[in-house]
Amino acid sequence: MTKNKIRPGVYLYPMPVSLIGTNVKGKPTFMALAWINVVEYKPPLIAISSYETHYTNIGIKENQTFSVNIPSEGMVEVADYVGIVSGKEVDKSEVFEVFYGDLKTAPMITHAPVNLECKVVKTIDTKEFSEAEKGHEIFIGKVISAYADEYYLTNKIPDITKLKPFVFSIDNKYWKIGEFLGDAFSIGKTYKKE
Numbered sequence: 001m002t003k004n005k006i007r008p009g010v011y012l013y014p015m016p017v018s019l020i021g022t023n024v025k026g027k028p029t030f031m032a033l034a035w036i037n038v039v040e041y042k043p044p045l046i047a048i049s050s051y052e053t054h055y056t057n058i059g060i061k062e063n064q065t066f067s068v069n070i071p072s073e074g075m076v077e078v079a080d081y082v083g084i085v086s087g088k089e090v091d092k093s094e095v096f097e098v099f100y101g102d103l104k105t106a107p108m109i110t111h112a113p114v115n116l117e118c119k120v121v122k123t124i125d126t127k128e129f130s131e132a133e134k135g136h137e138i139f140i141g142k143v144i145s146a147y148a149d150e151y152y153l154t155n156k157i158p159d160i161t162k163l164k165p166f167v168f169s170i171d172n173k174y175w176k177i178g179e180f181l182g183d184a185f186s187i188g189k190t191y192k193k194e
Contacts, residue, residue, distance in 0.1 A: 014167030021067035021107040022059030028107035032083030034168035044143035055087030063105035064120040069112035113152040117145040
């Protein structure tokens with residue numbers, strides 16, 4: 001097998017598609033985002049990276065809160081829509097039925113299988129180490145509350161086979177999740193180098 005040197009890039013596959021919610025001037029708005037990652041387990045911390053000119057960033061900075069809503073495959077069209085149009089030009093407050101939790105300023109999507117309500121604990125501006133003229137803002141949020149419909153749970157935790165989340169690839173495509181391969185922290189116990 002020959003390894004080819006390719007252009008440096010962020011080839012992390014897959015990237016889960018999430019819908020980020022916040023209030024801007026008291027109205028809910030949402031954007032689709034795949035630039036998201038787990039930072040810590042205890043306390044539960046999530047990082048989202050959003051281009052600094054995004055309308056959603058205004059609300060995150062204004063309220064210091066945001067929501068992460070995990071859409072199902074059936075929501076791919078509306079998720080793409082809120083990722084295509086800007087809240088600067090289109091009022092997205094009526095796109096979804098929303099509810100609010102403990103923080104009161106992080107709108108969550110009622111019909112999304114899982115919702116995470118987050119409080120910003122740190123903001124990082126990537127301009128200081130970016131080659132681009134404008135950068136991303138990384139918001140690290142502590143998950144204050146999590147919500148899920150009973151249907152999407154197995155043993156009180158979200159079940160990926162019921163959620164049916166979808167992922168994004170760097171070539172601008174959405175993908176369904178594949179098959180079960182094995183149990184983590186278990187399947188490797190039988191490994192032997194050949």
